[in-house]
Amino acid sequence: MFELDLRSRRPIYEQLVDKLKQLIINDVLKQDEQLPSVRTLAQQLSINPNTIQKAYRELEAQGYIYSVKGKGSFVSQMVAENNEHQIKQAKDQLKKQIAEALFIGLTVQDLKEILEEVIGGEPNDSNAERK
Amino acid sequence: MFELDLRSRRPIYEQLVDKLKQLIINDVLKQDEQLPSVRTLAQQLSINPNTIQKAYRELEAQGYIYSVKGKGSFVSQMVAENNEHQIKQAKDQLKKQIAEALFIGLTVQDLKEILEEVIGGEPNDSNAERK
DNA sequence: TTAACTGTATTAGTATGTTTAGTACAGTTT
DNA sequence: AAACTGTACTAAACATACTAATACAGTTAA
Numbered sequence: 001m002f003e004l005d006l007r008s009r010r011p012i013y014e015q016l017v018d019k020l021k022q023l024i025i026n027d028v029l030k031q032d033e034q035l036p037s038v039r040t041l042a043q044q045l046s047i048n049p050n051t052i053q054k055a056y057r058e059l060e061a062q063g064y065i066y067s068v069k070g071k072g073s074f075v076s077q078m079v080a081e082n083n084e085h086q087i088k089q090a091k092d093q094l095k096k097q098i099a100e101a102l103f104i105g106l107t108v109q110d111l112k113e114i115l116e117e118v119i120g121g122e123p124n125d126s127n128a129e130r131k
Numbered sequence: 132m133f134e135l136d137l138r139s140r141r142p143i144y145e146q147l148v149d150k151l152k153q154l155i156i157n158d159v160l161k162q163d164e165q166l167p168s169v170r171t172l173a174q175q176l177s178i179n180p181n182t183i184q185k186a187y188r189e190l191e192a193q194g195y196i197y198s199v200k201g202k203g204s205f206v207s208q209m210v211a212e213n214n215e216h217q218i219k220q221a222k223d224q225l226k227k228q229i230a231e232a233l234f235i236g237l238t239v240q241d242l243k244e245i246l247e248e249v250i251g252g253e254p255n256d257s258n259a260e261r262k
Numbered sequence: 263t264t265a266a267c268t269g270t271a272t273t274a275g276t277a278t279g280t281t282t283a284g285t286a287c288a289g290t291t292t
Numbered sequence: 293a294a295a296c297t298g299t300a301c302t303a304a305a306c307a308t309a310c311t312a313a314t315a316c317a318g319t320t321a322a
Contacts, residue, residue, distance in 0.1 A: 009308080011280060022227070025234045037297060048282045053299075069298045070289030083236050090232045091245060096153070097228055098249045101221045103156045105214050108250055114222060115246060118229045119239055140279085142309060168268060179311045184270075200269045201318030 004045060012047060016055035017062075024064050024075055035065060035073040062086075135176060143178060147186035148193075155195050155206055166196060166204040193217075 002019045004012055023029045035041075038056065042049040056073050059065045063083075067073040098111060133150045135143055154160045166172075169187065173180040187204050190196045194214075198204040229242060 013280080021231065025230050038299090039297085050283085051281060054280090056298085067298060068289085070291080070296085072290095072297055078234055078236070086235055087237060090228075090235060090237060091241065094228055094232060094242075094245055095249055097221075097225055098246065099156050100152065101225060102249070103209055104217055104221060105209070106218060106221060110222070111225075111246060111250075114225055115229065115242060118226055118233070119242075144309080169270090170268085181312085182310060185309090187269085198269060199318085201267085201320080203268055203319095 004047075006047075013051050013055040013058065016052065017058050020055065020059055021062075021064060029075050031075050031077050033075050035075070037072060135178075137178075144182050144186040144189065147183065148189050151186065151190055152193075152195060160206050162206050162208050164206050166206070168203060 002023075004015050004019075006012065008015065020029070020035075029035070035056070036044070038049045038052040042052045045052075056065065056067060060067055060073075063076060063078065065073050066076045101111065102108075133154075135146050135150075137143065139146065151160070151166070160166070166187070167175070169180045169183040173183045176183075187196065187198060191198055191204075194207060194209065194217075196204050197207045232242065233239075
């Protein structure tokens with residue numbers, strides 16, 4: 001399903017959270033699609049089921065998936081409600097990131113290109129309402 | 132000089148690296164300005180000098196400061212040369228971050244505002260050359 | 263030269279976090 | 293009932309972060 005760097009100083013469960021987020025965001029894993037079970041995925045990746053569970057728990061806490069005992073774990077639909085804190089955090093982080101990018105040498109042109117590139121693949125959301 | 136959250140799960144030295152980066156990027160610490168010595172800063176922050184040193188070592192590795200034995204640590208001038216890898220990394224990370232921001236509910240309008248906001252405080256760099 | 267500063271290195275001990283292993287229990291599906 | 297699902301718990305191994313103490317080398321000013 002994907003590759004992990006077991007030798008990295010970055011915890012496996014964090015790598016897992018990141019990879020799965022990307023799959024969900026990029027719509028590779030679609031809404032309500034079932035994720036592999038903790039045991040199955042653990043076997044596929046040759047790591048401990050507890051590590052998978054930790055990643056799933058984190059993803060559930062962040063609202064990316066939901067788990068049902070006895071059934072499985074599924075991709076949840078992202079709702080912009082109740083996310084004010086998360087949104088503010090994302091904004092702050094982006095500001096930092098952009099300032100740092102400029103500092104190390106990216107041009108304003110670079111940034112605009114990146115923005116256009118990412119927006120290109122997204123449905124136009126600029127009329128969306130958020131309470 | 133700044134505040135640290137000793138109770139955070141985030142390592143102290145990482146918080147230090149982050150704070151100092153921000154000070155350098157925002158020109159609070161200016162080029163060739165001397166940073167507090169590892170011992171002085173350690174005393175001010177009530178933490179171990181080794182932890183400061185670890186942060187300084189990391190900042191030096193990332194090119195933000197340079198240290199001279201017997202003299203001290205100083206803010207270095209950021210050069211866009213030799214940073215191709217770092218720049219590519221920053222671009223990739225920004226793309227990820229933006230995609231995630233859109234996913235959790237930020238609008239394209241939000242992103243454009245953020246970009247304008249950060250660019251506003253920066254010298255216009257769009258004519259800069261990078262080999 | 264000496265004293266007091268600077269960065270740097272090393273060793274050891276403690277604490278915390280990550281990962282594995284094993285076991286167990288509850289709910290679902292066939 | 294059997295085989296799957298998520299979830300919880302304990303114990304041990306291991307890695308990392310941090311502190312503490314000490315030491316050494318280079319710089320600077322008295």
